[in-house]
Amino acid sequence: MKKYITKRLIMMVILLLGMTFIVFSSLYLAPGDPAEIAAGASATESDIAAMREYLGLNRPFIVQYGTYLINLLHGDLGTSFITRQPILDELLIRLPNTLNLAISSMIFACVIGIPLGVIAAIKKDSLLDNILTTISLLGISVPNFWLGSILIIVFCVNLRIFPTGGMTEPFWTAKGFMQAFLPSLSLGMQVAASFMRIGRSSMLDVLQSDYIRTARSKGLKEKTVIAIHALKNAMIPILTQMGTSFGGLLGGAMVTEQVFAINGIGSYLINAINQRNYAAVQSTVFVIAFMFVVVNLIVDLLYSVIDPRIRYE
Amino acid sequence: MKRMNPFTVAFRKLFKNKLATICFFLIIIELILVIFAPLFAQYDPLEMNTALRLRPGFWAMGSEEYLPGHWLGTDELGRDVWSRILYGGRISLAVGFTSTIIGLVFGTFFGLMAGYYKKLDNLIMRIMDIMFTFPGILLALLIVAMLGVNVFNATMAISIWSIPSFARMIRGRVLQIKEEEYITAIRSLGAKDWWILTKHVLVNALPTIIVIATMRIASSILSIATLSYLGLGVPQPTPEWGGMISTAKGVMYDAGYLIVIPGIAVVITVICFNILGDKLRDILDPSLKD
Numbered sequence: 001m002k003k004y005i006t007k008r009l010i011m012m013v014i015l016l017l018g019m020t021f022i023v024f025s026s027l028y029l030a031p032g033d034p035a036e037i038a039a040g041a042s043a044t045e046s047d048i049a050a051m052r053e054y055l056g057l058n059r060p061f062i063v064q065y066g067t068y069l070i071n072l073l074h075g076d077l078g079t080s081f082i083t084r085q086p087i088l089d090e091l092l093i094r095l096p097n098t099l100n101l102a103i104s105s106m107i108f109a110c111v112i113g114i115p116l117g118v119i120a121a122i123k124k125d126s127l128l129d130n131i132l133t134t135i136s137l138l139g140i141s142v143p144n145f146w147l148g149s150i151l152i153i154v155f156c157v158n159l160r161i162f163p164t165g166g167m168t169e170p171f172w173t174a175k176g177f178m179q180a181f182l183p184s185l186s187l188g189m190q191v192a193a194s195f196m197r198i199g200r201s202s203m204l205d206v207l208q209s210d211y212i213r214t215a216r217s218k219g220l221k222e223k224t225v226i227a228i229h230a231l232k233n234a235m236i237p238i239l240t241q242m243g244t245s246f247g248g249l250l251g252g253a254m255v256t257e258q259v260f261a262i263n264g265i266g267s268y269l270i271n272a273i274n275q276r277n278y279a280a281v282q283s284t285v286f287v288i289a290f291m292f293v294v295v296n297l298i299v300d301l302l303y304s305v306i307d308p309r310i311r312y313e
Numbered sequence: 314m315k316r317m318n319p320f321t322v323a324f325r326k327l328f329k330n331k332l333a334t335i336c337f338f339l340i341i342i343e344l345i346l347v348i349f350a351p352l353f354a355q356y357d358p359l360e361m362n363t364a365l366r367l368r369p370g371f372w373a374m375g376s377e378e379y380l381p382g383h384w385l386g387t388d389e390l391g392r393d394v395w396s397r398i399l400y401g402g403r404i405s406l407a408v409g410f411t412s413t414i415i416g417l418v419f420g421t422f423f424g425l426m427a428g429y430y431k432k433l434d435n436l437i438m439r440i441m442d443i444m445f446t447f448p449g450i451l452l453a454l455l456i457v458a459m460l461g462v463n464v465f466n467a468t469m470a471i472s473i474w475s476i477p478s479f480a481r482m483i484r485g486r487v488l489q490i491k492e493e494e495y496i497t498a499i500r501s502l503g504a505k506d507w508w509i510l511t512k513h514v515l516v517n518a519l520p521t522i523i524v525i526a527t528m529r530i531a532s533s534i535l536s537i538a539t540l541s542y543l544g545l546g547v548p549q550p551t552p553e554w555g556g557m558i559s560t561a562k563g564v565m566y567d568a569g570y571l572i573v574i575p576g577i578a579v580v581i582t583v584i585c586f587n588i589l590g591d592k593l594r595d596i597l598d599p600s601l602k603d
Contacts (some may be wrong), residue, residue, distance in 0.1 A: 018443030023455070030459040137591070139582040143535055145542045146558055146576035153569045217513020244448075255539055270543055273458040283460050285451060292448045 004304055011063065012297050016290065017069075023286050024068050025061075027278055032276050033057075038081045039218055077283035091265055095287075097167045098264035102249040104171040104180045105188035109245065113192035114238060117199020121234075121312040122226065124204060132196065139193025144252055148186035155182060165261035187256040190243045198241050205235040234291035236307050243299030247292035323520075326596045333592035336585035343582060347402035354396035355382060358552045359499065362391035369570050370394065387397045388557075388566045388571055398578055401552035405582070408468050409534040411530065414471035416533075417526050420479020425518075428487025430487050441477040450474065450536055450551055457545045467546045475529055479522075486521040488596075520597035528590035531583045538579050554579050 004051035026033060036043070036053035043051070052058050056067060071078070077087040120132040147173035156164040162182050171184070206212060215225045218249055254266030267283055314588035328458030329332050346353055370386035373379045380387070385394040403600070426436040444452060456470035490496065499509055540546030549560065556573040561571035 014439065015443055015446050018440070019446040022443065022447075026455055026459045030463060047364075136588055137584060138580070141535075141587050142553070142580055143532065143538055143542075143576065143583075145539065145555075146572070146579065149558065149562070149565060149572045150576065151573065153565060157566055247448025251447075251451045254451075255543065256453070258543060269454070270545075273454070273545060278459075281455070285447070285455050288448065288451055289446045293446050 001304070002133075005301065008297060008300055012293060015293055019289050019293070020069060020072065020286065021065070021283050023289070024065050027282060030278060034081075037276050037278070061115045072286070077286070080272075080277040080278075081277045087280050090268065091278070091284065094263055094265045094268050096170075097252070098253050098257070098266060100167060100170055100176070100180060101183055101253050101262060101264060102246065104184040105191065105244070105249050105253075106246060108184045108188035109195055110242075113195025114199050114235075116192075116207065117196040118203050118226075118231070118234070118237075120196065121203035121207065122202045129200075133200070134195040136193040136200075138213055139189050139196070142189060144186050144190060144258050145255045147189055148183065148256055151182045151186055152212035152259070165259075167260070167262040167264070183260045183262065185257050186259070187249060187252050190252070191249060194241060194245065195238060198237050199234065201222055202237040203230060206230045206234045209233075222235050232306075236303070239299060239303055239306065243296040246299075250288050250292060314358040322361045323340055323593070323596050326488065327589075328449065330592050333586055336588045337586050340589070343585075344406065347399055347406055350396075350399040352405060354391035354399045356396045357394060358400040360392060360552055362387075362436050365391040367564065369568075372570075378528045384394070385574055385592050386568075386570060389560070394571070394574060395559060398554070398575060399554040401554050401557060401575065402578060402582075404464065404551065404553045405537055405549055405555075405579070408464065408471065408537040409530045412468050412471035412475060412533045412537075413432065413526055415468075416479055416529065417522065418477030419472075420476045421483050421515075421518075421522060422559065423480040423502050424483025425487055425514065427504070429491060429510055429514060431540040433483075437480070441480050444474075444477040447474075450539055451591060453536060453540065454543075454545065455542060462548055464547050464551075467540050469538060470540075474536070475533065479525060479529070483518055483522065486518045487514055488585050490517050493517075524598050527586055527593055531586035531590065532588070533577065534583055558594070 014030050017088040033048070033052075034056055035048050035057050038055060039048045039051040040065075059067075075088060077091070080087050080090060083090065116132055116136075123129050152267070155161050162178055167176075169179065171177055171180035174210065177179075179296055207226075212225060212230055213230045217236045220229075223282055253264060254269055257264045257266040257272060265287065267279065269288075271277075272284060282307070327337070336533060356494055365380060365383075365387050366389055368380045368383060368387045368391075369376075369378050371379075371384045373386075383393050383395070385398065386393055389399065423437050424443065427434045427441075447455065453467075453474040454468040456473060457466055460469070461464040496509060496513060499513060532557045537553070538558075539547050541553045541555035544559065547556050557575040558572050561568065561575075
C-alpha cells in the first residue's frame with residue numbers, strides 16, 4: 001500500500017508541474033503586453049517599462065517560471081491587475097460558495113443517479129428501464145445553463161417557490177437549501193445522468209457474474225443478493241466516475257454561477273477573462289485544476305481500499 | 314457469395330433500430346436546413362426592427378401580437394427567431410464538426426503512436442494526463458481567454474481540448490489490436506511499421522474511431538454553446554444557439570420563448586448525436602460501453 005501511495009504522489013507532482021507549465025506558458029500566447037494591461041490605460045512608456053521590471057517580465061522564461069513555482073509553493077498566487085489585492089484572498093472569499101454548489105450537486109447526483117441506475121439494471125428491458133434510459137440520455141444532452149434558465153422561469157418567476165439567485169448560506173441550512181436547490185439540480189443533472197448510465201451497466205455486469213449465480217443458487221433472497229453482494233462491486237466504476245465528475249462539477253460551476261448570480265470562483269474567472277486580468281485567470285484556473293487533481297488522488301486511494309486488486313497492477 | 318462491406322452491414326443494423334433511424338434522419342434534415350438556410354429563412358438573421366420587437370410566434374396565433382411570417386416570433390431587437398436559429402445552427406454544427414475532425418486527426422495520431430510504440434507510450438500519455446487535469450471546459454476556456462474571443466479560437470480551443478480523450482480511447486484499442494495474431498503474422502512477413510499502422514491497425518480501429526467521433530460531435534456542440542453563453546465563443550451579433558440564450562437573459566421574464574427555442578435546438582441536435590453514438594457503439598464496438 002505504501003508503495004502504491006508513493007507512486008501516486010510522485011505521479012501527482014508530475015501532473016501538477018505539467019499543469020502549472022501549461023497555465024504559466026498560456027500567458028505567453030496572449031496577444032498584447034501584460035505589463036501594458038497591468039499598468040493601466042493612462043500609463044506612459046516609462047510606466048509600462050517600470051511595470052515590466054516590477055512583474056519580472058524582462059527576465060528569461062525559465063527564470064520567470066521558476067519564480068512562479070516558488071511563489072506558488074509559498075501560497076502566493078499573485079496580485080490582481082484590477083483590484084491590486086492578493087488573488088488568493090479574493091479566491092478564498094468565493095471558494096466556499098463554489099464548493100457549496102459543487103458538493104450539493106454531487107449529493108443530488110448520487111441520490112438520484114445511483115438508485116435509478118440500479119433499478120434500471122434490475123428491471124432490464126422493461127418499460128421502466130426504457131423510460132429511465134431515455135431520461136438519462138436527455139440528462140447528458142441538456143446544457144446546464146439552459147436547464148438553469150428554464151428552472152428560473154418556471155420555479156422562480158411563475159411559481160415563486162425558490163429565490164432567483166444568490167448564495168449566502170451553506171446548503172444544509174433551511175435558507176441555504178432553498179438557494180442551492182435549483183443550481184444543484186441544473187448543475188448535477190448531467191452527472192446524475194452519467195451515474196445512471198454507469199450504474200446500470202456496471203450492475204448488469206455484476207449480476208451476470210459467477211458469484212452472483214452462486215449466491216442465488218444457495219437460496220439467498222434476491223434483495224440480499226443485490227444489496228449485500230452485487231451493489232458493493234457495482235459501486236467501483238461509479239466511485240471512479242465520482243472523481244472525474246467532481247472536476248466536471250467544478251468546471252460546470254463556472255456556468256451555473258453565471259446563471260444563478262452566485263459569487264463563486266467561476267464568476268470570478270469569467271470576470272477576470274472579460275477584464276483581461278491574466279494573473280487572476282491563471283491563478284483561478286490553477287486552483288480549480290489543483291482541486292481536481294487532489295480529489296482524484298483521494299478517489300484513487302479510496303478505490304485501492306475498496307478494490308485491492310488495483311494496488312498490484 | 315458476395316462479401317459485404319462491414320460498414321454496409323453496420324448501416325443495415327443501425328436502420329433496424331427505430332430510434333437510431335429517426336435520429337439519423339433528423340440530423341440529415343437539420344443539416345439540409347442549416348446549409349440551405351437562405352432558402353428556408355425569409356428574413357436576414359441580423360436585420361433589426363425595433364418596432365417589431367418581442368413578438369410571439371405560432372403559439373399566439375390569432376392574437377394581434379402575432380406577425381404572420383415570423384412563426385417563431387421575434388427577439389429583443391426585432392430579429393426573426395427562425396432565421397437566427399437556422400443561421401445559428403450553421404455555426405454550432407460547423408464548429409461541432411470541425412473541432413471533432415481536428416481533435417480526431419491529432420488524437421488518433423497520438424493514440425496510434427502511444428499504443429504501438431512502447432517507448433512513446435509513457436511520454437504521450439503523461440502529456441495527455443496533464444491535459445486531463447483541467448476539468449470540464451476549463452482548458453478550452455483558458456485557451457480562449459489567452460487567444461481572444463472569436464469563432465476560430467473557440468474552434469481551436471474545443472479541438473485541443475478533445476485530443477486527450479480521443480488519444481486515450483484509441484490507444485486502448487490499438488493495444489488490443491497489436492496483440493492479435495494477424496499483426497504478428499504480417500510483421501513476420503517483413504511489413505514496415507507505417508504499413509502495419511495505416512493498413513491494419515488504423516483500419517481495425519476505425520469502428521472505435523467512428524463511435525467516439527459521433528459522441529464527440531455532441532459534446533463539441535454543447536461546448537461551443539456553453540462558451541458562447543459565457544460570451545467567450547461566437548461574438549455578437551452573429552447568431553449562435555448558446556449566444557442567443559445568453560442575450561435573451563435580459564428579457565427572460567417577458568419572453569421565455571427566446572430561451573426555450575434555442576435550447577430545444579441544442580438538445581435535439583445533441584441527443585440525436587448521442588443516441589446515434591450509443592447505437593453505433595452497440596453495433597461496432599460493444600467493448601467501449603462505459
